[in-house]
Amino acid sequence: MTSTISTVGILGAGRVGMALARQALKAGYDVKIATAKPPTEIALMVDLLAPGATSVSADTAARDSDVVILALPLGKYRTLHPENFAGQIVIDAMNYWAPTDGTIAEFEDEASSSEVVQRFLPDARVVRSLSHIGYHELEEQALPPGDPERQALALAGNDAEARRLVAGFIDRLGYDPFDAGELAAARNFDGGTPIFGGRMRLDEMRRLLGEAPLVGEAAE
Amino acid sequence: MELGIYSFGDVQRDPATRKLGSTAEATRNLLEAIKLADEVGLDYFGIGEHHTYEMPASAAPVILAAAASVTKTIRLGSAVSVISTDDPVRIFQQFATVSALSNGRAEITAGRGSSTESFPLFGYSLNDYDELYAEKLDLLLAVNAAERVTWSGKFRPALDDALVVPRPDSGSLPIWLGTGGNPQSSVRAALLGLPISYAIIGGQAARFAPLAELYRRAAQQVQLPGASVKVSVASPGFVGDDAKAAKDMWYGHWYEIMATVGKIRGFVPPSRAHFEHEANGGGALFVGGPEEIAERIVALHRSLGHMRQFFQMDVGQVPQKDFLHAIELLGTRVKPLVDAELAANPSKPEVGND
Numbered sequence: 001m002t003s004t005i006s007t008v009g010i011l012g013a014g015r016v017g018m019a020l021a022r023q024a025l026k027a028g029y030d031v032k033i034a035t036a037k038p039p040t041e042i043a044l045m046v047d048l049l050a051p052g053a054t055s056v057s058a059d060t061a062a063r064d065s066d067v068v069i070l071a072l073p074l075g076k077y078r079t080l081h082p083e084n085f086a087g088q089i090v091i092d093a094m095n096y097w098a099p100t101d102g103t104i105a106e107f108e109d110e111a112s113s114s115e116v117v118q119r120f121l122p123d124a125r126v127v128r129s130l131s132h133i134g135y136h137e138l139e140e141q142a143l144p145p146g147d148p149e150r151q152a153l154a155l156a157g158n159d160a161e162a163r164r165l166v167a168g169f170i171d172r173l174g175y176d177p178f179d180a181g182e183l184a185a186a187r188n189f190d191g192g193t194p195i196f197g198g199r200m201r202l203d204e205m206r207r208l209l210g211e212a213p214l215v216g217e218a219a220e
Numbered sequence: 221m222e223l224g225i226y227s228f229g230d231v232q233r234d235p236a237t238r239k240l241g242s243t244a245e246a247t248r249n250l251l252e253a254i255k256l257a258d259e260v261g262l263d264y265f266g267i268g269e270h271h272t273y274e275m276p277a278s279a280a281p282v283i284l285a286a287a288a289s290v291t292k293t294i295r296l297g298s299a300v301s302v303i304s305t306d307d308p309v310r311i312f313q314q315f316a317t318v319s320a321l322s323n324g325r326a327e328i329t330a331g332r333g334s335s336t337e338s339f340p341l342f343g344y345s346l347n348d349y350d351e352l353y354a355e356k357l358d359l360l361l362a363v364n365a366a367e368r369v370t371w372s373g374k375f376r377p378a379l380d381d382a383l384v385v386p387r388p389d390s391g392s393l394p395i396w397l398g399t400g401g402n403p404q405s406s407v408r409a410a411l412l413g414l415p416i417s418y419a420i421i422g423g424q425a426a427r428f429a430p431l432a433e434l435y436r437r438a439a440q441q442v443q444l445p446g447a448s449v450k451v452s453v454a455s456p457g458f459v460g461d462d463a464k465a466a467k468d469m470w471y472g473h474w475y476e477i478m479a480t481v482g483k484i485r486g487f488v489p490p491s492r493a494h495f496e497h498e499a500n501g502g503g504a505l506f507v508g509g510p511e512e513i514a515e516r517i518v519a520l521h522r523s524l525g526h527m528r529q530f531f532q533m534d535v536g537q538v539p540q541k542d543f544l545h546a547i548e549l550l551g552t553r554v555k556p557l558v559d560a561e562l563a564a565n566p567s568k569p570e571v572g573n574d
Contacts, residue, residue: 010474014404015402044438048430048433051431097486099335099484100346101349179324193486196487197488
């Protein structure tokens with residue numbers, strides 16, 4: 001079982017996937033990017049937009065990484081192969097936006113879309129995070145630990161160890177992690193909440209999301 | 221370098237009663253703006269297809285046809301045409317008609333559009349979003365390539381040696397691919413042999429430089445002729461006599477739009493501090509005085525090498541008189557400054573493409 005994160009696999013090579021790749025590279029991680037296409041087809045794109053990252057197959061990115069980030073359009077989540085994610089720490093950064101994606105019945109109820117994704121990937125340790133900040137803001141607003149202006153990013157998941165490791169990852173990306181607890185808590189920072197697209201420091205987020213433990217401070 | 225305007229035909233708002241003006245008035249205002257843009261020497265005016273009360277420019281080629289008869293040199297285009305929910309044969313015919321009426325000044329920018337009102341309006345499903353776009357683009361390029369078309373697809377009956385007229389004098393229309401920065405779109409434009417138009421509407425504008433490089437490298441790989449490899453940029457912007465007054469005034473209108481979109485998509489509207497970050501330096505909002513805007517356009521040109529930049533000024537019910545004044549300043553003050561600077565100190569040839 002993973003005890004630290006050094007390799008980050010990203011599924012999706014769109015705006016979100018590329019921005020995450022660059023930010024993870026900047027933080028010193030080994031980054032793999034994959035789409036449903038063969039790696040050679042995205043190699044030029046990856047070389048120019050996330051220099052230093054490796055283009056791999058979707059199977060490789062999912063299996064051979066310490067953490068896998070889902071950055072594909074949410075409507076395509078069923079193209080993932082659940083067997084590749086057994087035991088894996090998976091960060092779900094996908095959002096459901098009916099006005100632009102069309103209405104998808106299974107995402108219309110109260111639950112966070114990440115709960116649906118966790119049901120589809122039953123053996124994955126899904127953590128919802130990196131979903132309430134814009135992709136270019138993620139790159140432009142990162143700050144070192146201790147900076148008074150540093151923003152917080154929320155995370156939620158059912159596996160405490162996965163949450164702890166993801167918190168450490170977020171810290172290295174340039175944000176204060178806020179552990180909101182179980183995956184169901186993700187609905188408190190999904191679209192339509194003041195967290196979604198809002199910029200706030202850790203103390204402000206704690207006021208809004210309650211007094212969950214700050215696991216990030218204990219992470220590596 | 222070419223400079224221009226784009227608009228979604230925003231309606232006015234009565235400052236006293238706060239009531240929105242009529243969509244018919246907005247349509248006439250748009251024609252007035254295009255006419256002025258031509259008179260002050262701007263190169264391009266684009267109309268972005270939208271279907272909301274606040275942004276009623278749903279029939280761009282009709283307005284452009286009217287504009288063709290009252291303008292002399294300005295190029296007239298869409299920014300963008302939502303091709304996924306229209307008939308590409310009809311889009312082509314309408315713009316080819318504008319081309320005939322304007323002696324070759326019509327252009328199409330094909331895109332997905334950022335809003336989706338046209339899907340239910342014309343009976344399309346958002347679940348076919350990607351497939352529709354790919355198929356419609358394919359047909360649009362086919363009718364642009366030849367006046368007799370044989371084609372088949374999934375979403376409409378096949379065409380068997382069908383005649384599509386009128387034809388532009390030059391045989392075909394300039395068709396751009398419009399994109400908001402999805403990396404695949406830059407590759408797609410190059411593979412299709414199309415010029416690319418980037419909508420840079422937030423964040424730091426220069427982050428599109430690697431995308432433009434990706435587009436050029438992909439074009440090189442498929443040996444696209446140099447003349448077809450073109451980059452343009454659409455961004456929000458506004459020019460006032462005084463930089464601070466322009467920012468103060470325009471912020472309120474921009475906030476209006478962002479709050480409206482935010483309500484629909486569930487995000488918190490941006491703060492004034494966020495606005496200041498993006499409306500200065502390398503930010504995507506080109507709002508300020510003439511000198512400042514000229515400098516910022518040139519600075520972006522140094523990294524992106526775009527041959528055209530055009531601005532959406534009339535967002536969120538900017539009063540028509542302020543819109544017109546900003547158009548005048550862009551043509552009479554900003555454009556000469558940009559021309560002079562790029563003539564004196566051209567950008568490096570590897571990023572220039574005009």
